[in-house]
Amino acid sequence: MAQEAIIETPNPETGGGAPDGADDGVRRRDFINIAAVSFAGIGGVAALYPLISQMAPSADVLAESSVEIDIASIQPGQSIKAVFRKQPVFIRNLTPPEMAEARKVSVDSLRDPETLGQRTKPGKENWLITMGVCTHLGCVPLGAAAGEVKGEFGGYFCPCHGSHYDTAARIRKGPAPTNLEVPEYVFNSDTVVKIG
Amino acid sequence: MSFPWANHYQPKAPLMRWLDEKLPLPRFVYNAVGAGYPVPRNLNYFWNFGVLAGFMLVVQILTGVILAMHYAPNALVAFDSTEHIMRDVNWGWLLRYGHANGASMFFVVVYIHMFRGLYFGSYKAPREMIWLLGVVIYLLMMATGFMGYVLPWGQMSFWGAKVITGLFSAIPLIGTPLQEWLLGGFAPDNAALNRFFSLHFLLPFVIAAVIILHIWALHIPGSSNPTGVEVKSESDTVPFHPYYTAKDGFGLGVFLILFAFMVFFAPNWLGHPDNYIPANPLSTPAHIVPEWYYWPFYAILRAFTADFFFIPAKLMGVMAMFGAILLLFFLPWLDTSPVRSGKYRPLFRKFFYLLLVDVFILGWMGGLPAEEPYVMISQIASIYYFAHFLIILPIVSSIERPEPMPFSITEAVLGKDDKAVLAPPGSAPAPAA
Amino acid sequence: MVRIFGILAGLFFVAALSWSLATGAYTAITEPASPTAEHEFYKHPKHLALASDGVFGKFDNQQIQRGFQVYKEVCAACHSLRLVAFRDLTQLGYNEAEVKAIAASFQVPGVDPNTGEANTRPGLAIDYFPKPYPNDIAARAANNNAIPPDLSLMAKARHDGAAYVYSLLTGYQAQPAKLLKEFPDSKTGPGLHYNPYFPNLNLAMAPPLSGPGQVTYGEGNPQPTVDQMAKDVSAFLVWTAEPKLAKRHQTGWPVLLFLIVLTGLAYLAYQNVWRDKKH
Secondary structure (H helix, E strand, O other): HHHHHOOOOOOOOOOOOOOOOHHHHHHHHHHHHHHHHHHHHHHHHHHHHHHHHOOOHHHHHHHOOOOOEOOOOOOOEEEEOOOOOOOHHHHHHHHOOHHHHHHHOOOHHHHOOOOHHHHHEEEEEEEEEEEEOOOOOOOOEEEEOOOOOOOOEEEEEEEOOOOOOOOOEEEEEEOOOOOOOOOOEEEEEOOEEEOO | OOOOOOOOOOOOOHHHHHHHHHHHHHHHHHHHHOOOOEOOOOOOHHHHHHHHHHHHHHHHHHHHHHHOOOOOOOOHHHHHHHHHHHHOOOOOHHHHHHHHHHHHHHHHHHHHHHHHHHHHHHOOOHHHHHHHHHHHHHHHHHHHHHHHHHHOEEEHHHHHHHHHHHHHOOOOOOOHHHHHHOOOOOOOOOHHHHHHHHHHHHHHHHHHHHHHHOOOOOOHOOOOOOOOOOOOOOHHEEHHHHHHHHHHHHHHHHHHHHHHHHHHOOOOOOOOHHOOOOOOOOOOOOOOOOOOHHHHHHHHHOOOOOEOOOOOOHHHHHHHHHHHHHHHHHHHHHOOOOOHHHHHOOOHHHHHHHHOOOOHHHHHOOOOOOOOHHHHHHHHHHHHHHHHHHHHHHHHHHHHHOOOOOOOHHHHHHHHOOOOOOOOOOOOOOOOO | HHHHHHHHHHHHHHHHHHHHHHHHHHHHHHOOOOOOOOHOOOOOOOOOOOOOOOOOOOHHEEEEEEEEHHHHHHHHOOOOOOHHHHHHHHOOOHHOOOOOHHHHEEEEEEEEOOOOOOEEOOOOOOOEOOOOOHHHHHHHHHOOOOOOOOOOHHHHHHOOOHHHHHHHHOOOOOHHHHHHHHHHHOOOOOEEOOOOOOOOOOEOOOOOOOOOOOOOOOOOOOOOHHHHHHHHHHHHHHHHOOOOOOHHHHHHHHHHHHHHHHHHHHHHHHHHHHHOOOO
16 A cells, blocks of 8 residues: 555556566565655654653652651651652651551451551551542641641541541541552651652 | 646545545645645756745744743743753753754745745746745744744843844834833833743744645645746646655755754854853843844844934834845836746846845844944945845846747756747747646 | 836935945044954963864763862852752762762751741752852952852853863963053953953953862872863863753764665655656
8 A cells, every 4th residue: 555655656667567577676666665754754753752751750850759858856646748749748756546546447447458567667657657648539638737637537637528547547438549648768767768 | 726637636445535525635635735736847956945944834833832831931930941941851952952943944944945936936927926925924934033032031032132122112203112012111021021932832823824825825826947937738747746745855854964963963053152141131242143044134234324314224224124024025026027937037147146145245244243344244235135126126127138948848858848839039938827 | 116116215225325334434434443452362262172072072971070079169169050950960970879968068048947037958969059149249249349150051151162161261361561552551450350261351250270289189080280170170061051962962873874864765765756757
C-alpha cells in the first residue's frame, strides 16, 4: 500500500509487462522512497520525545522530592503538619495510651488491616508519620493541629465526607477505602527524619 | 479552479468512500497539496520556501504553546521563568532555543520567499491577491516577533518595547496618549507584558488563518513558475504529489540541517547579550538594536535625521519605516510590465540585484550604532529603496524591451514544444489562460 | 494612477532623505566628531581557550570546581549568583554529601519559626546561592555607588563573555601616559580603577585577584596565579550561564547526523520520483 501511495503517477516502467531486469530496478527504487519516508517517520517520532517529556516534573520540583524535618520539639500527644512534595504530612508523637489503643484493635476487623508496628519504624513506634491526604478524595483531615476535631477514634477526621481515622491513622468509619498513606522515610538521627 | 487535466480523487477503500461522502477532507487535501493539484514542472529550488515557511509556523506554534506552559508573563518573574525553562524544565533549553532561532529561521525563509516573488514577478496579475495576503502575513509576523522578543523581559526586551511603542508617540496630537494606551502605562511594565503575551499567543493563529487564504488564492490561478509563462497544456505540469512533495521533502531536510546546527551549536549567535541582563527601567544599554530581521527598517527609521519643512525628523522616520513595508501593497500596480519573470527583463534584473544588495546594506547598517559614516550610508541606501519601488519600477516597466521568451513551459524545459507555435520574439505573452 | 502617486511619494521620500543626508554631511564636515578616550583605548577581550569552546565543547569539571572555589572565596563577597542552586553543583562532580556541606556553609535568608522574624539559616541543597546584599541600595552603598552585577549569566550577557571576564580580571593596569596626554580630562577618578577591557575604561571594582595565597587549590591542580584563577572562574561562569551546554552539544551531533542521512535519502527519493520527468 505504501508503495502505491508514493508512486501514484503513471510510470512507464511499472506499467505492466516490464522485463525482469527493469523490475529489479523498480523494486530498488521503491525501496529508496520507502526508506526515506520511514526515516522521516522515525525522526518525527523522536522529535516527540522532548515535546512530551517537558511536561514531567522539572529539576527544581524533583529536588524537593525529599525533605528533612526536625522533630525534637514535638512532645508526646502533639503533632505537626509538615510539607512534603507540596502536600501536608502529619508527624505525630503518640502517647502510650494512644499506642495501647491502637494495638488493642483486632486487625482482622479493619477495612485495611495493618498493625501499628507495620505503620511505624521498629523502636520508634511513637512516631506516626502519614500523609495528610484523605484516601477518599484527597481532602486534608483534621486532628493534626491543636484543638482540631480528632474524630470518633481519636486520630484524624476528614470533614469533607466524614472519614474517621484512629490513633494509627487507620480508616475506621466513613467512605475512605484505605488507611492514611505512610510515606517512605528514615530517621537520620533521633531528632531528624528524612521523608522521601 | 484547477486545470481540466488534474487527477480526480477516487477513493478505493470503503472507509475512504464513506468519509468522502460525509466529510471530504481527504479530497480537499488531495486537491490542495496532493496529486490533484497540477503544478508547473519547471519550478526551481526557490519554490521550496513557501512550504518551509508553513513548516516553520507549525514549529513556532508547537514550541510556543509548550513554552507558554512554563513561562510566567509577570514583570517580577518573567526573566526568571525563562531561565527556569533553560535550566530546570526537561528539554526546556531545546524548546526555547528552538523557538528563538525558529523565529529567525522563519524570517530567513520568508525573506527568500518574498525576494523570489519579487524576481519572478509572482505579484503580478492574476496573482495580486496572493501577494497582498502575503504582505499581511509579513506584517503579522513582524508584530508577533516583536511581542515575542519582549517576553523574556531582558534589557533588549524592555528597551525594544519602549522604543517601538515610542514610534507611535511621533504621531501628532494623539501620539503620547496612544503610546500610553498601547503600554497600559507610562513605561513598559506588567500591563504591557501581559498584553504582549496574550497577543503573541493569539497572532500566530491569525497568521495560520491568513495562510489558508494565501493558499486558497494561490489555487485559483495556480502556481507561477520561473519563466513567468502561464500553464498552457498538460505537458506543462506535474501533479504536486509525488513530484513536489518529494522535492519539498529534500528541501526541508537541507533546511533542517541548518536549523539544527543553529539550535545546537550557535543558539545565541543571532541573539543579543544584553537580553541576558534582566530589564532595568533606569539604565539603557549602550547600543540598542532590534532583532536582525527588523534591521533594514530600523536603518530607514534612523536615516531621517533632519526636519523636512514642517515635518519633524522623528515623524518622517516613522512614516518612512511603515511606508517602506506598506508600499509592497501597491507593488502589483507600480510594476506594470506584462512580462513577469526577471529572467526576460534585462533592465529590471539589474535593478533587482541592486535592490538585493541595497537591502543587505540597510540591514547591516541597521545593526550598527547610529554613528557616521553608517548614518550616511543608511541614507543613501534608503534613497535607493524608495526610489526602486516608487520611481524606478514604474519607469522601467514602461521603457524596458523584454528578451524573447519561450512560448510555453514545456518548450522552456524540453527546448521544443511540438504542439506549440513559437511566439514572434519581443511580442507580449498570451494573457493568462 | 497608482504609478503617478507612487512616483510622487517616492520623490517625497527621496527629497526628505537627501535633505537629511545633506544636513548630516554638512555637520560631519563642519563639526567632525571628536575622538574619545573610550574609543581609542578600549581593547577587545583577550583570547581565552576553554574546554567548553567549539562544537565539541564539554565541561572540564576539575577546572570549573577550581573556578567555583574562586567564586566562593573571592567573588561571592560582593557578587550574587542568584540563578544557581546548590543542588546544581552535583553536575560538577560533587556528591550529595559534599553539596550538602557546601550549602550549609552559606547562610541563606530564613524565618524564625517562633517569632516569625527574618533571620538566616544554613543553606540546603534546594536553596539558591544567597545574595551578599539584601537589596540594590545596600549593594550600592557598600560599593562606592556601583552595584556588583549578578554573575549567573555573565558569560552570556557580554560579547565573548568568558573571555571578557578573563580579560577584565587580568587587565588592571596603570593609565597609559599617552591617554593622559591626549585626554587630560579622562584621569581615572577616585575609587575607580583603570581597565582597558571595560567599555568606559574605569571600573569601580578593585582588582579582586591577588595571586598565590588567596585561595588554596587541592593536590594535582595548577598554581593559583592570577591568570589561572581568572581562567578558572571564567570557566565556572560559562557553566553557570549555560549548564546545559555539554548536553546540547552531545544531543546535537546525533541529531545532525540523522538529518544528514535523512536528507541524503530524501535526495535519492526526489531523484527517483523525477527520474522520467525533465524539468
